[in-house]
Amino acid sequence: MTMRTDHSVGRLPSPQQSETDLNLDIWPKALSPLRHNPETEARIEEILLRMTPAQKIGQILQADIASITPEEVRAHHIGSVLNGGNSSPDGKMRASPSEWLALADAFWEASMHTDGPQIPIMWGTDAVHGHNNLAGATIFPHNINLGATRDADLVERIGSATAMEVRVTGMDWTFAPTLAVTRDDRWGRSYESYSECPNLVAELGAAMVRGLQGGANTSEFLNADHVIATAKHFIGDGGTQDGKDQGETIATEEELRDVHAAGYYTAIREGILSIMASFSSWKGQKMHGHEEFLTRLLKEHWGFDGLVVGDWNGHGQIPGTSTTNCPDALNAGLDMYMASDSWKGLHASLLQQLQKGVVNEDRLDDAVRRVLRLKFRARLFNQPKPSERKHAGDYALIGCQKHRALAAEAARKSAVLLKNAESTLPLSPGQNILVAGKAADDLSMLCGGWTLSWQGEGIRKSDYPQAETLLQGIKRLAEAYGGNVEYAPDGAYRESPDVAIYVFGEKPYAEFRGDLTTLDFKPGDRTDLQTIQKLKQSGIPVITVFLSGRPLWINPELNSSDAFIAAFLPGSQSGAIADLIFQDSNASHDFDFTAKLPFSWPEHADQYLLNHGDADYLPLFPYGFGLSLGDTCTLGRLHENSLATEPDHGTIFDHGAPQGSWQIVLTDSAGQSHWKGRSIASPAAELHIHPADLGQQENAIRACWNCTNTATLAFLHSPIDMSREANADFYLKVVLANAPNLISTTQMSVITHSGKVRIGNLLDMHRQEETELTLTVTIPLKKFGVAGADLTTLKGIELCNSEGGQIVVSYIGISTL
Known part of the structure; x- marks a missing residue:
């Protein structure tokens, strides 16, 4: 059953029957071959007794390397770091292997020179088709290719090679394999899935786990040649409605069991040590806060005693929570928050909620035990700093001929x-x-x-x-x-x-x-x-x-x-x-x-x-x-x-990027710049735009103006006849928290074939919705025509700010949000 945290009184409500309750009688067991080591369990309990509440909370947080320093790891007893898709040492996308290894040493040193128990930090990375965040590494074909090979032995060998290259740079943990079973090929993560066939996903996913971690209960298991694997994203991420990433999974419980859970049975039987919660939801409830799946099915019914880790600030998508205020995920069964850039605020709120009883203390201790157990199983307590471990600094292994030959074999076979x-x-x-x-x-x-x-x-x-x-x-x-x-x-x-x-x-x-x-x-x-x-x-x-x-x-x-x-x-x-x-x-x-x-x-x-x-x-x-x-x-x-x-041309900007054939153009006194992703400035640097996180990674852009009357941010398209949609509404969503005093100075204009028509400033225009964080400007499209815009040749929407400042734009569209 689902337990919902009541923030106002600091206690859990009485259990109630929920439509998201699972019928566990229909779910088979998925028993892990791993067993508890009594000596290890005793050491875990001894460490737990010596930890303060703040140290415990630190252990269940994972911070992105772009948002934390080694000194902050030391001060807050952070249990893990990760490098997100665009994070690298000192922000250098093409950082050398030695720079990655030096940063791994710095974080490890910080974790081992702190007050209280010395608990080594773990570093997680998205090595999903090779050590793919590292310049010069072997880049293997994506999972869709591996599915085409039907070759489990090849997949296992690729897992082993990937683990070896990850070890060279001092990391311990990869967020792979993806075990999604894609049902709608419009999904943007389809290539991360091995197949639409559950049995093939189960077979190849298990092979990748063996390759990454080594065979369970063998001498190779998580030895110096291997890394911790992660089965993701639990559960149903490949079945979301209309193929929309992070959406609502459309499936019966039987379909979840027979299709979407197939890879998890075999991964657990191979000794998988980490499982990542999905961004998706089922029957309206986000997986990051879904106690039925995270606790009752995964931990109690299947007996999984490893670590349940979150996805990038995924806990903040649970209704009624935020990235820095979310006890719900922990209480539901999440063991480690991937609090990429929210870790500090989350640490403070969880500590306060623990003191008030909003966070269940036994649940916190269970999460910390699982973190410590994973670190013991990964032999981290017995390891020197990353640069002194086997394979560390052996840069000849990065993109070596043997691994390139393996990648070539996979390319041919796929x-x-x-x-x-x-x-x-x-x-x-x-x-x-x-x-x-x-x-x-x-x-x-x-x-x-x-x-x-x-x-x-x-x-x-x-x-x-x-x-x-x-x-x-x-x-x-x-x-x-x-x-x-x-x-x-x-x-x-x-x-x-x-x-x-x-x-x-x-x-x-x-x-x-x-x-x-x-x-x-x-x-x-x-x-x-x-x-x-x-x-x-x-x-x-x-x-x-x-x-x-x-x-x-x-x-x-x-x-x-x-x-x-x-x-x-x-x-x-x-x-x-x-x-x-x-x-x-x-x-x-x-x-x-x-x-x-x-x-x-x-x-x-x-x-x-x-x-x-x-x-x-x-x-x-x-x-x-x-x-x-x-x-x-x-x-x-x-x-x-x-x-x-053409994708419903009413969707102009969403998920941090222009949609369809729409383009983003920055114009200032020196000319124009065309946005092609990442950060960019207008030619005279009068306007900058940067990717911004808003509930999801880089799903918005931050526009920063200098004091100027000329710089504009435009969303442009070839002329579109919107006259037949004059009864529709125009929407523009901006983030108030980042621009509390700037909405009134940001002007919007409509661009048509015959010229530019000023509509007004964002604050004065009709508003459909205003929350603590966002302002949604809603304008009936016919008002554009009243203002003089020719709707038969709509070419774009333009924003400018003559007084300088910044706003964060998350959505622009017509007709529907």
């Missing part, structure tokens, strides 16, 4: 051949070969999100000097066998080629930034298709390689290609895919396509919920489909009737 008309493949490498498409030589697109940064954009070749792009792999083979390669990203070749290889796909993204409203690839932008068609019409055989984090509707591209390869996100050794495309009679060995689709491929752009075993299962390519070079499979001409449209 590329799915969907079409091979007239046996176009394999090609002879001794031809004149045209390679086209920016993605062929773009590591960001080849590796995807969670690579060097959270969203994975802006990677340079120098960041991963041992990498081989697909273009480089093609050149390697052509040079070896007398061929010639011309690279023309736009397809405009100088000499007529014998064959063309076109590489295209999705730009990198992570989490909610990748959520889609349709499965149509790039609706409204057919540049790639036009290039492929032009090559085909010139009589050139076209082999197309498609990079994506999920299956997408690409019927026109399939029709225009002689051969089509779904490569997904193959990683830093993507050049190995060239080994599949080319064969030569003089080669010492040839490779063949062996990969099978881990997700069903849609025939229509609106086939969002398309999963093997569904009653109405009509995919273009079914789950498990994949050709080999010897297969004869004729793919007829496909329909090209996309049912998708």
